[in-house]
Amino acid sequence: MSLDKDTVARIARLARLKVPDEELAPLAGELSGIFAWIEQLNEVDTKNVEPMSSVSDVTLPMRADKVTDGGVAAKVLANAPGGAVYIDPSDRNAGGFFTVPKVVE
């Protein structure tokens, strides 16, 4: 499978990556090369093989339905990239909002 420029541009947009126009063609070439390398795996006959979802032979660990977390608004909001507004600035665990540039639907 080889990727063209448009496909690369679309994937970049979906991933919110900014790729300058002049880099699209070289990137398409590199990605196509990686695909070609991975496609060698198609030579292996996997007709009756279940897809492997993990290498470890364990089952999904589960948690009891207990409240053990939350109430840490200060920590949660500390790294808010666009900043935060707090209900009570003197007690940041009392709650607040992440703020982002206005998103108009």
Next chain:
Amino acid sequence: MSLIKGETGEWEIVLGLEVHAQVISDAKLFSGAPTTFGADPNTQVSLVDAAMPGMLPVINERCVEQAIRTGLGLNAKINLRSIFDRKNYFYQDLPQGYQISQYKDPIVGEGAVEIDLPDGKTRTIGIERLHLEQDAGKSLHDQHPSQTYVDLNRSGVALMEIVSKPDMRSADEAAAYLAKLRSIVRYLGTCDGNMDEGSMRCDVNVSVRRPGGELGTRCEIKNVNSIRFVKQAIEYEARRQIEVIESGGTIKQETRNFDSGRGETRSSRSKEDAQDYRYFPDPDLLPLIFTQEYVDQIRATLPELPDARKNRYIKDYGLSPYDAGVLTAEKETAEFFEAVAKGRDAKQAANLVTGDFFAMLKRRSATVETSPISAANLGKLLDLQADGTISGRIAKDLFVAMEETGKDPAVLVEERGLKQVTDTGAIEAAIKAVIDANPGQVAAYKAKPTMFGWFVGQVMKSTGGKANPKVVNELLKKVLDA
């Protein structure tokens, strides 16, 4: 099947519903943060829900159990092995940049739900699948002129997405389906069905076609949050599609929003290429595997569901399908009715509950739980009537007194002296008084025996409604026909 008449002939609507039902659990699907509604913003968020680097999801056992329970209630196939996938898209209330959902291998497969239509008929609607997924956070756009505020309290709360087959053919059927689904999850205790608080939301897929013809292109109406709006949205959208096609246009597959204020659907311009979700298995989670024994254990704890209960009411109590449907739609109502009917005449109990009692609840905007009249007291009212302590007319007054005071009807009967008079001496005296005062009417009666009712009325009136009507009838006949 109901057809819509267009300018060029008849059209059939084809509908499929995707319902998001919030799972009843104390903690979230993959974290230990609480799920309670209405807390201060971001106080119910763990670092997992905020998608801090290095945080790993660990699944909540109860959410898995609730999904299986719901699947069993929908007569559906339970998949002993299912997979969690990442559904990738960018939005400010989705901190992970993906939603953990289930794509190819959901926890629940095909099932069926029986719906009750307004004309008393039933229809079976197929269920395509049910899967578990995370809810997103909430965006507030009206708090600041240039900023959007984000609250992640809902982020990571467990949702069940229940997808129907495109089996519905009218807005009424879609409404009946949603009502039945809500009833089932509430009986099961897996979702509270509260559409106002958003614990149940619905996306509606609408297309139109010539009756029995090839399927048309569908539009998806997102996030409709009441049964009434679902009906409105479908009616509007079907009309719109027919008009577009009949005027020579084509329907574009798209997502639309329902504006409940205007009662119309509008194309949502945003997210044009957001349809490419690039699903892939979440490497943070192993396949979800459980045994058939586990499923059977859950099955053994299922309550009697609304359809089974309805059929039992028809069969054992002799109720009409309509009354049985009304009484079983809500679990609380059914339990109330059964408490009233226990050991009594079930039909009389049903008449009282669906009649005066429901009217009283409606008048007071009350529910069965907040009713001023308890089931025990309502039952006693029936007993007082059945054993002849009070007459039917007094029962009506007593009901009003019970509504006002919340008291035991037996106590009210004592306090207010409402006991029915069966003492023949007292009734004979009342009859004599009426006859003596109305010689003209007595003469008229001889010519016109239908006047009899008038005398009964007068005697009842003069005894304040407390005379036993049967005794009055007998004695009056004797005197008048003598």
